[in-house]
Amino acid sequence: MSLRLRAAVVIAKRRIFESFLNPGYYIAQAVGLLLSYILISGFVSSIDSSGLNYMLHPLYEFIGRLLSGAFGITFLEKLFAEGPFQFVSYVSFVPIFIYLSFSTVFRFSLEKKVGAIELLAYGPVDGTSCFLAFYIKDIILTIFYLLFLILFLIMAALLNNLVLGPAFLYTLVVTFFMAMLLYSISILASVLTDSGASAMVLYIGIILFLLIVIMGSFTIGSAYVRSFSSVLSWLINWFSPFFYWGLALSFLEVGNMLAYFLILLVMMVLSGLFLFLSHQVIKIRGVRP
Template identity: 25%
Template sequence: MRSRFSPASHTARVLVRRDFLSALKGWGLYVAAFVSLLASSFILRSHLGAIKENNILISSDPLNYPLFISLVVISFYLAIISVISISREKDQGTLEVLFYGPVNCSSYLAAKYIKDMLLYLVMVGFFFVYFGAVSGFTNLAFSWSLVKAIFLSIFLVSCIVSFGLFISSLTSRMRTSIIWLVGILLVFLAVQIFHTMLISLEEEALSSSLLYLRKTLEMVSHGIGWISPFSYLNRGMQSIAIGSTLLYGMSILYSLVYSFVLLVFSVLILEAKGVRG
């Protein structure tokens, strides 16, 4: 156990530096950041339009919703690069070569995880610059709540990265990994939509078959609420909207536990399947 989860710090550091710099030199991060901030800009534009139309808006954190939209977009990007990272190296045989050296599963996965988190920290920098500029140009307050939301987003993104790495450890081909990731996320989404649709109707309005379906979806949805990384994102943002310190703290704790559990599972699966698996 000790050797399996040992830090293997030097190797991990080399891997992190190599992958992180490679990602920084590519266009992916910048394009994803641009798309996510552009999505925020559209939201902000309609927000300002609403203030103009309604005369007033009372809010403590008008920039939090645009941040949430940006987070969803950037999360998709990070989930995809997490899922690609291992399976591509498996696919190309790089992983096998790496494992002839002083690399083990835990150090390898830790390096991938840290690299993705560092990429997100770059994104956090972009968020601060972007929302600071937005606040300066529009007079919408850069509130303490926004800072809290950005800080919390680090933990929520950690869930998404771990989820991507977990899916990646399960599959051996890059294309399969992406199909699995997209498929699972779509299933999560479909369950969420159907469940929301059915719980909005009272029992009296439903036939017995639909009642059974609703009960089943209720259970599935409850389970998915703990599996889907986007549920953590949703819960975290809600805790800020509600202003509950307890839920905020719980959100961080749950995210850390979720990430840790998925990373441990990923290590175990990778070890069990081997570098060619």
């Protein structure tokens, strides 16, 4: 193991330990699981003699109207074809993702600004090992959460005679890889800027922009939005985690597993590329703005 990687692992361990001592990680987990619980209970209450009836539960009526209005009935049918768990996994992943990536962006930028990283850099570590530590921490904590989420959902499935569905695990894996890619973008955002606030704005801006583009290409509402979004897609799809997420799921749908795993590989490579870019940036700009 290289010295830089060893340093990154050691710092990551400390960061993970810190996260376990702080309430944020637990609260994000609890919020995610609570959302799962609400969605699963709502789904169970929305079942009648012919299947899922969105009108039976106010939450599902809202979800049904919102999603079918924005993305069409086919989108809704596909999302709930195997049961609630695909949708639940996305929704319950959001709080932990927001907590981890935002805290990374903010903490790293802040530590960079106040000179904490510079202080470390006088020792055996450099800026790259510091941001790598954040990246490793985010990944490890995400894995912890996902494992707990799977256990929770299995329990929920057993108690309600539901089934996780054949695509559930694959979906979760894609979500994890997408998160990896987003974490690397969060690091790039924090090395590109000089303060926590500007890093946060940049990161949120990137995420929102990519989200709007992907949602625009899925929308059924306006042809103008769709065509504008498709033009934008051509330009930015190649580094959009959401695009690869959609692509992997479409390959999964047709059973092309080779292409599915290839997309995961591409996501990993892209994540590595963002980290390499961050490395180059921090090398040029230094660890103190």
